[in-house]
Amino acid sequence: MDRNRRRSRTLNRVHAGFGLGLALAASAALASDTPAALRAMAWLAPDADPAVALGRAPTECLRLPDDPARVRSIEIGRTAFRDPLLLGGQAARAGLSCESCHAGGRDNPDFRFPGLSGAPGTADVSTSLFSRVRGNAVFDPQPIPDLAGPRAALKTPPEALPAFIRGLVVEEFDGAEPPEAVLRGLADYTAALHPDACPAARDGPVTLAGHLSDARRALAAAATAPDPETTARMISSARSTLFLIDERYRALPAEIRALRAAAARLAPLQAAARAGAPYLARDIDVWIRDSRRLERRLAAREAQSLYAPSRLAGLQRGGGPERKRAGP
Numbered sequence: 001m002d003r004n005r006r007r008s009r010t011l012n013r014v015h016a017g018f019g020l021g022l023a024l025a026a027s028a029a030l031a032s033d034t035p036a037a038l039r040a041m042a043w044l045a046p047d048a049d050p051a052v053a054l055g056r057a058p059t060e061c062l063r064l065p066d067d068p069a070r071v072r073s074i075e076i077g078r079t080a081f082r083d084p085l086l087l088g089g090q091a092a093r094a095g096l097s098c099e100s101c102h103a104g105g106r107d108n109p110d111f112r113f114p115g116l117s118g119a120p121g122t123a124d125v126s127t128s129l130f131s132r133v134r135g136n137a138v139f140d141p142q143p144i145p146d147l148a149g150p151r152a153a154l155k156t157p158p159e160a161l162p163a164f165i166r167g168l169v170v171e172e173f174d175g176a177e178p179p180e181a182v183l184r185g186l187a188d189y190t191a192a193l194h195p196d197a198c199p200a201a202r203d204g205p206v207t208l209a210g211h212l213s214d215a216r217r218a219l220a221a222a223a224t225a226p227d228p229e230t231t232a233r234m235i236s237s238a239r240s241t242l243f244l245i246d247e248r249y250r251a252l253p254a255e256i257r258a259l260r261a262a263a264a265r266l267a268p269l270q271a272a273a274r275a276g277a278p279y280l281a282r283d284i285d286v287w288i289r290d291s292r293r294l295e296r297r298l299a300a301r302e303a304q305s306l307y308a309p310s311r312l313a314g315l316q317r318g319g320g321p322e323r324k325r326a327g328p
Helices: 002-031 039-043 068-081 089-094 158-172 180-192 208-223 228-248 253-264 266-274 280-299
Strands: 056-058 203-205
Touching (some): 068 180, 208 228, 208 280, 253 266
Antiparallel strands (some): 056 203
């Protein structure tokens, strides 16, 4: 028995060390001068086509209720679902969010994270790679469920979702305790994903407009959030979404400067939110208005960015574009 305990502790240390190394490697790749690096390539199946896996995404099956308060809660949850900082720890360092596994609230057949996945589209949520609490020293990845799939296939009833989601965030991923409004929002968002609301098209292109829309929705959720910490987290998610645009425009210096100037304006708003500053909704409205001009500027060069499928197709796992060898 003592031998088994020692083996379990050793495996936990090995998994934790591997996770730290992976996170540091991912951070180093993001900090490199390679203009074409995309963070999501760290969890892309080896045989996946980048132009498809990174250029298209499942359509969202979101059914909104008539109750405005419930809609606001769903928007808070939708925003937190896309924020890597929700999960904290190694997951946040690597850039993983709920959305990484459940693209558009669905599944992700191209997801294959080293040490977390077995076959593509699977994940082991009880691994010591991310959790000191629920790590069981057994590698048993399971298929990632489609949260908008048949209701009978989902094991957690709606009334149990807040407690279940808290366990995922705090215990499985070592994240900080989320505000009550974030937990309730995540539960409401998950419950609002429904097969009856799925569009006819199973997927659609990943675009600049889509990412900017997500950033604006995050800020709109911040403007109506019920407490300072939830407001700050919504602004944090907007900044994370702007990073997704940033990494696709890194080969375009002028556009990057404009984007980063816009992103920098959100940092003091996030700090002000935590301090409970007044008039934040007004400042958010100004940022959203100004973002329309930024979108026009970025859209003019979208075909030269990594939103273009032809440019995604040339990506290698090392982060840069594929280079042809000289000579025969």
